[in-house]
Amino acid sequence: MLSNLNRRDFFLSTAAFALLTAQPALALTETDARKLVDEVVADIDRVISSGQSDSAVLREFEKLFVRYADVNIMAQYALGADGRSASASQKRAFNDAFTGYIARKYGKQFRDFIGGRVEVQSARQIKAGYEINTLAYLRGDGPFEVSFHVSDKSGRNKFFNIFIEGVNLLLTERSEIGSMLDRRGGDINAMIADLKKAG
Amino acid sequence: MSLSLKIKAFARPSVLLVAALTLSACATSQDVATRSNGINDPYETQNRKVHAFNKGLDKNLVRPVAQGYGVVPVEMRNTVNNFSENLGMPGVAINSLLQGDLRGTGIATLRFVMNTTIGIGGFFDAADELKIPAHDTDFGETLSVWGVGEGAYIELPVFGPSTQRDTVGLVVDFFTNPLTYNTLDGDAELIPPTAKGGAVLNDRERFSDTIDSVLYESTDSYSQSRLIYLQNRRFELGQEAREDVDPFAADPYEDPYAE
Numbered sequence: 001m002l003s004n005l006n007r008r009d010f011f012l013s014t015a016a017f018a019l020l021t022a023q024p025a026l027a028l029t030e031t032d033a034r035k036l037v038d039e040v041v042a043d044i045d046r047v048i049s050s051g052q053s054d055s056a057v058l059r060e061f062e063k064l065f066v067r068y069a070d071v072n073i074m075a076q077y078a079l080g081a082d083g084r085s086a087s088a089s090q091k092r093a094f095n096d097a098f099t100g101y102i103a104r105k106y107g108k109q110f111r112d113f114i115g116g117r118v119e120v121q122s123a124r125q126i127k128a129g130y131e132i133n134t135l136a137y138l139r140g141d142g143p144f145e146v147s148f149h150v151s152d153k154s155g156r157n158k159f160f161n162i163f164i165e166g167v168n169l170l171l172t173e174r175s176e177i178g179s180m181l182d183r184r185g186g187d188i189n190a191m192i193a194d195l196k197k198a199g
Numbered sequence: 200m201s202l203s204l205k206i207k208a209f210a211r212p213s214v215l216l217v218a219a220l221t222l223s224a225c226a227t228s229q230d231v232a233t234r235s236n237g238i239n240d241p242y243e244t245q246n247r248k249v250h251a252f253n254k255g256l257d258k259n260l261v262r263p264v265a266q267g268y269g270v271v272p273v274e275m276r277n278t279v280n281n282f283s284e285n286l287g288m289p290g291v292a293i294n295s296l297l298q299g300d301l302r303g304t305g306i307a308t309l310r311f312v313m314n315t316t317i318g319i320g321g322f323f324d325a326a327d328e329l330k331i332p333a334h335d336t337d338f339g340e341t342l343s344v345w346g347v348g349e350g351a352y353i354e355l356p357v358f359g360p361s362t363q364r365d366t367v368g369l370v371v372d373f374f375t376n377p378l379t380y381n382t383l384d385g386d387a388e389l390i391p392p393t394a395k396g397g398a399v400l401n402d403r404e405r406f407s408d409t410i411d412s413v414l415y416e417s418t419d420s421y422s423q424s425r426l427i428y429l430q431n432r433r434f435e436l437g438q439e440a441r442e443d444v445d446p447f448a449a450d451p452y453e454d455p456y457a458e
């Protein structure tokens with residue numbers, strides 16, 4: 001067991017090392033990453049204050065999510081180890097369902113941002129790019145620390161994770177998707193059907 | 200308060216402190232053995248029962264009452280929150296001192312003095328108007344600063360998600376708050392818990408979308424609350440756990456399917 005683990009660790013670190021060394025230097029700069037977060041914040045603000053109906057706002061959020069987030073890597077990560085056995089069409093179906101789910105679930109909570117503001121505070125380099133730390137001031141509340149993890153590894157500058165007061169969105173959603181899979185006895189198709197209705 | 204009671208009031212915390220350190224010592228040795236995925240939950244079966252109870256309590260009592268309380272003008276509800284927070288400031292000052300955090304001690308003391316005087320007994324957050332930053336801490340954090348391990352995850356009845364270390368902190372804070380425990384007598388003793396109750400209801404109402412989403416819309420509300428609590432608590436305690444303690448924080452671009 002132990003030697004298995006070691007072998008796996010060794011394999012992973014070799015693979016990671018190969019990936020790291022094979023890649024060209026990061027093209028993403030801190031300025032790019034900050035700019036992306038500024039755009040995201042401005043767009044969320046615009047949608048919230050547009051005065052549209054709730055369902056229209058959620059549709060707008062879904063569009064913003066696809067535009068600014070690396071939905072593909074986020075969905076893959078959320079699916080976790082079970083993603084290895086998924087077929088290409090299952091992965092696509094999961095991607096779509098996951099996008100809608102995230103937009104619905106977090107879009108609802110963005111309503112709390114009405115009248116609030118988000119200020120970019122600092123940035124630091126992380127493995128995949130940059131972490132942009134912001135403070136979200138809600139009306140009469142907060143501030144809350146919200147961090148965006150930004151990378152260009154998808155080929156474009158996108159965020160791939162958000163931390164809200166230390167709560168890792170990807171990790172939390174991976175656990176939730178895992179629970180959904182458990183409930184369906186590991187049946188990915190049934191889980192995807194559930195996911196379309198969740199959030 | 201009579202002299203014997205006063206002595207008891209001082210004796211009790213020190214007994215608790217010893218208990219706390221003993222308990223926490225056990226907690227530390229447990230950390231590595233039963234931990235997987237950064238979560239140490241050997242009492243999961245029992246915890247899940249408590250979780251079901253807490254959920255019932257929220258659904259049938261806390262949530263509806265909080266919704267009712269939401270009708271009270273927000274200014275008045277904030278006043279109750281301010282008052283309750285101000286009552287906790289002496290405890291915050293002491294814990295900051297125990298942590299060697301002199302700046303925190305200063306902020307908490309200044310806040311308490313300002314808000315009790317200019318803020319009329321703590322009903323208004325005058326310190327905030329004067330741009331004195333907010334500061335909060337507790338004995339759970341003090342234990343953490345002293346190097347005590349987090350221990351196992353515990354879901355407490357009524358209080359909700361906690362850890363062994365934070366449970367000890369909660370008990371010690373309750374019995375050592377210099378303001379409430381040693382100075383209030385008779386009916387006045389009911390004031391702090393009542394104010395706290397109001398503040399809890401206000402928070403339940405204010406963050407209702409988020410709390411409802413975790414408790415009633417997630418597939419496994421127990422594991423979601425556990426994960427969210429632990430991440431948030433570790434973040435508060437300044438444990439930059441992202442890279443080493445938390446394996447999931449790793450870069451998803453390296454291997455998104457990694458366990």
